[in-house]
Amino acid sequence: DQQVKQNSPSLSVQEGRISILNCDYTNSMFDYFLWYKKYPAEGPTFLISISSIKDKNEDGRFTVFLNKSAKHLSLHIVPSQPGDSAVYFCAAQRGSTLGRLYFGRGTQLTVWP
Amino acid sequence: DVKVTQSSRYLVKRTGEKVFLECVQDMDHENMFWYRQDPGLGLRLIYFSYDVKMKEKGDIPEGYSVSREKKERFSLILESASTNQTSMYLCASSSLTSGRAAYEQYFGPGTRLTVT
Numbered sequence: 388d389q390q391v392k393q394n395s396p397s398l399s400v401q402e403g404r405i406s407i408l409n410c411d412y413t414n415s416m417f418d419y420f421l422w423y424k425k426y427p428a429e430g431p432t433f434l435i436s437i438s439s440i441k442d443k444n445e446d447g448r449f450t451v452f453l454n455k456s457a458k459h460l461s462l463h464i465v466p467s468q469p470g471d472s473a474v475y476f477c478a479a480q481r482g483s484t485l486g487r488l489y490f491g492r493g494t495q496l497t498v499w500p
Numbered sequence: 501d502v503k504v505t506q507s508s509r510y511l512v513k514r515t516g517e518k519v520f521l522e523c524v525q526d527m528d529h530e531n532m533f534w535y536r537q538d539p540g541l542g543l544r545l546i547y548f549s550y551d552v553k554m555k556e557k558g559d560i561p562e563g564y565s566v567s568r569e570k571k572e573r574f575s576l577i578l579e580s581a582s583t584n585q586t587s588m589y590l591c592a593s594s595s596l597t598s599g600r601a602a603y604e605q606y607f608g609p610g611t612r613l614t615v616t
Contacts, residue, residue, distance in 0.1 A: 430607030486531040486603035492542030
C-alpha cells in the first residue's frame with residue numbers, strides 16, 4: 388500500500404510560469420519530506436526538504452509547502468525553466484526506519500518555451 | 501562531494517543467468533539501498549542495509565539477494581534472471597550521523613539491465 392502518492396503522472400507548463408507539483412501521504416509518523424529530481428539515464432538528485440514541524444521551506448526558485456492536517460505537500464517552481472523538465476519524486480522519512488525513504492511514483496514535468 | 505558509483509551503466513543478460521550489480525560509495529555512509537525504477541511505478545525499494553553484513557527487505561525482494569561485506573560496497577544479486585527483471589537499477593547511500601535531520605539519499609547513475 389503506497390504511503391506516498393503523486394496522483395498526477397505529468398504536468399506541462401510554459402516557461403516563466405509557476406509549476407506546482409503535488410504529493411499526498413497517509414502516515415502521520417513521517418517527520419521529514421524530500422523532493423528529488425531525475426533526468427533520463429541519471430540517478431535522482433536531492434532538491435529540497437521540509438521538516439514536519441514547518442509549513443514552508445524556500446530555496447531559490449523552489450518552495451515546498453506542507454499542510455499536515457491535510458497530509459499534503461506541494462513543490463512550487465517559480466519561474467519555471469526548460470531545464471526544469473524532469474521527473475520529480477516526493478519522498479517521506481520516518482525517524483525510526485534506518486534512513487529508509489518512501490517514494491511516490493513521480494510526476495513528469497515538461498516546461499515548454 | 502558524495503560519490504556513488506555503479507559497476508555498469510548498461511547490461512544485457514540472458515534468462516536464467518546469475519547477475520551481479522555492484523555499488524560503491526566513498527562517504528563512509530552507514531545506509532545503502534537498491535531500487536528499481538519502472539515507468540509508472542516510480543522507485544521501488546528492493547533491499548537496504550544499515551551496517552556491514554546487515555540487510556533488510558524492501559517492498560519487492562523476491563528474486564533478489566544482497567551482500568554487504570564491506571561498508572562502502574553493496575551488491576545486488578539476481579540469482580536467476582528473468583525478463584520481468586528488465587529495469588533501471590539504482591543504488592543509493594545515506595548517513596545516520598549526518599548533521600542534517602533528513603536522511604538525504606545520494607544516488608548512483610543507475611544500471612539499465614535488459615534480460616532477454
